[in-house]
Amino acid sequence: MDPLLKELRRNRVLWLLALVPVALVAAKLIPAAHTVLFVLSVLAIVPLAALLSHATESVAEKTGDAVGGLLNATLGNLTELIIAAAALRAGEYALVKGSIAGAIVTNTLFMLGASFLLGGLKHHVQDYNRATARLHAGLLLLATIALVSPSAIAKADLVPGAALTQKLSVALAILLIVGYGLGLLFSLKTHREFFVGAEHAADGELVWPIRLALVTLAVVTVLVALVSEIFVESVQKAAETFGLSELFIGFIVVALVGGAAEMAVAFSAARKNRLDLSVGIALGSASQIALFVSPVLVLLSYVIGPKPMDLQFWQGAVVMIFLATLVAAFITSGGRSAWFVGVLLLLIYSVFAFTLYLWPPPVQ
């Protein structure tokens, strides 16, 4: 347990772990205090996500490069997956879709933009591996197009029967997972030399012993699942209290909370002039959500959801995902950054956030 204690001392965010039991107890004692439960669960997820991320990396470190890369790639967005699965079980499909779209947009605009800004405030100009960024952006661009095309093609012409939409969604989900698997084969095996320099582990982080890491992984996964349920149960009422739409919560809040741990790593790497790592985390995480998490959720909905979930997003989300991906691809194709590039990405994120905040689209 010693490394865990060291980590607790090193990383102040983990002190929020104290809120995990508070949230669990509060959910039993005051189940009607939705706003309190919402805030507690949001704050409790942040340190759990950090632990989950650290444990995953430690396991990955021990199991060798290929398996480790696979683990990192698959469990990297475990927090988002667990939260979305909890929402899925509760039938909150607007929240699930909002958090998928939000995670893609938040990673490509906010995480990338804040990395560029924080790095740029310390370094005049920052160069990063253009080839790596291109490949990442290409993956993301293609993943996103695969994700948004059905909505874009379908919305245009007719409202088909739900059965057809569902059939198409399953077919596309399988296609995306195949693409994801081949992408892993490409980046971890046949062409891994192009992806060096974008490993996940931050300097100075301790690698835990494998047993501690595995136990942490198991225990924290359960805890995230429990807290996520509180979150999902309280979010609707809390959203009403704050005057926010459920979609805004999914799009902005869940995405920021679920990605908090990865953001910390990306921002710190940017300040250390290791933008390769920041760009890799931001775009890699976004493409993982698009290519892996979202199809898994579609397939999961058949098992744990009250009814199957499809892949059709509301059109505003399609526009935002598409624009965010386009901007990320354009911006990163130069391989060079300065503070204003970050400002512009954050500005676009603000445009989206403002629009969503003031203009809540109908819950689907």
Place this chain on the structure above:
Amino acid sequence: MDPLLKELRRNRVLWLLALVPVALVAAKLIPAAHTVLFVLSVLAIVPLAALLSHATESVAEKTGDAVGGLLNATLGNLTELIIAAAALRAGEYALVKGSIAGAIVTNTLFMLGASFLLGGLKHHVQDYNRATARLHAGLLLLATIALVSPSAIAKADLVPGAALTQKLSVALAILLIVGYGLGLLFSLKTHREFFVGAEHAADGELVWPIRLALVTLAVVTVLVALVSEIFVESVQKAAETFGLSELFIGFIVVALVGGAAEMAVAFSAARKNRLDLSVGIALGSASQIALFVSPVLVLLSYVIGPKPMDLQFWQGAVVMIFLATLVAAFITSGGRSAWFVGVLLLLIYSVFAFTLYLWPPPVQ
């Protein structure tokens, strides 16, 4: 006739030529057997397209660079043009538009993607002339925008009278042909040095004597026209039998059949590590369809069609053309390829194909 026999021995696809008379006779004897006629005509077009392509190149070879380039550029998509003209005469405008849109999407995603994949399975990383690819992609991007803009601008605001749509379509058709002509002047005359390395002729192919080439060109054109008519007459009923929409047939089947000959050349070049040629054929063919074939069909519709055809596509086609062009421009701007790039292009093609298959849009 000796070179023709040699070609027959070299190229097994040409054995399918035996099906040409079978198809023609069957159309007389069993005019009601739509499914049989459909399959026969599709199979008969493939070898004819290959002959047409070879004859065109042989003529081009003999007539010197500038005229030859012009011939190659103008007759390169003769098969698609003849099939579409047959559909035009029959008033099957959904099929015509479907095959135009399908040819652009199939060339930029399927032909390019399969070239990258086949080349990538043999070579670890393949580089190609970035400048050439950029120019080609630029031409294509601009051609596509010219093609989709009217639909995109128009759909948004009002359904105008058919007269206005028609007037606009003719104006744009003329504009596109002017652009195409100036593009030939640019690539064959004033700036031809940028386009070297992307010549059409494959290694090891025999150049026919000019007389044989001209006769073949004339005879095969007539045969393609005859078989195309059988194809167009049978397609609707056959589509119903297979449970496919006419648009799916136009989009996927016609595009694959019409481009089969060029695909063979592009794929073989990719395996020989001559990706310049593959990229040139795929993107060049797509931009030729957009800039030359489609406006010619609009103008032809005044002469041979039951009523004039306009340039407005259904919105799903606009989205697919636009996304395909965007992806091709992004992917080729790097000038470097590996197998997974091909996989991703094919994946996007599959997304479109699945969507069209499961989700037939209304016939326009």
Place this chain on the structure above:
Amino acid sequence: MDPLLKELRRNRVLWLLALVPVALVAAKLIPAAHTVLFVLSVLAIVPLAALLSHATESVAEKTGDAVGGLLNATLGNLTELIIAAAALRAGEYALVKGSIAGAIVTNTLFMLGASFLLGGLKHHVQDYNRATARLHAGLLLLATIALVSPSAIAKADLVPGAALTQKLSVALAILLIVGYGLGLLFSLKTHREFFVGAEHAADGELVWPIRLALVTLAVVTVLVALVSEIFVESVQKAAETFGLSELFIGFIVVALVGGAAEMAVAFSAARKNRLDLSVGIALGSASQIALFVSPVLVLLSYVIGPKPMDLQFWQGAVVMIFLATLVAAFITSGGRSAWFVGVLLLLIYSVFAFTLYLWPPPVQ
């Protein structure tokens, strides 16, 4: 006054200044002759815009680099701003929005395209600073996305109350102005070394003494305001006479007239093989309209308009702005040009112009 006379002798366009008093007098004597007044006011604005531009540059030259750059950047599109303000006061919001969208599209397609074409007719291939162009195009891409997103996101899902639209427009206007201010800080102060070579002053132009420049600036601003009022009053009736929609006038005519002075500089620079300057003027002007002029007009509408103006454009304009920006970003990312690149940009501009001409969207 000597430099002013020299300028009059050097620059023949200024002879049109004689039409300024003619227009002002005609507006009093024959207020009902709308077509005459329209033509007179259009012709009178051209030389005034040239004087305004020259005076701004002379002041900028004298006040040192940072302040001068700021002045140039802020007053560079003063003509467009004054015309739009006159339209705003008259409540002609369709004209205002049309001229904003038109200025962005005209600068990125027509000014850039004609520069490439004119330069390319004289020089075989022209290279320009890719880094500068990238930064400019990036600014423009992001500005445009910020501008079009609300329309794109909003149109999709519901027609919200006017109050919400208005609130969002003000929030976004402030966001855009913040972005514009930070952009100036970036390009004039912290990273100015990336923007050298794109200064506004053309060779051989005389720099005026500061006093003359300031007086000219003040007097001409008033004159442009007066003539703009005649223009705005006559445009609607004149449009009817010519059979044009008000939007076409705003989109094409106002944009060409308002940008005439800058175009003269950009074209002459292109012929002198100084494409850096041409690209900088064209894209810089477009991004200034998007990031500065349009939000200022939204805020101004609260002070001088009959009712507040929002930032929502009709969807056709959104599509055109988006495509124009995308094309400009793609084309300039190569840093190399030839005549055909210009032809293609002009072709796309013609597509838009034709579509607008034949297909007038409903006045909003």
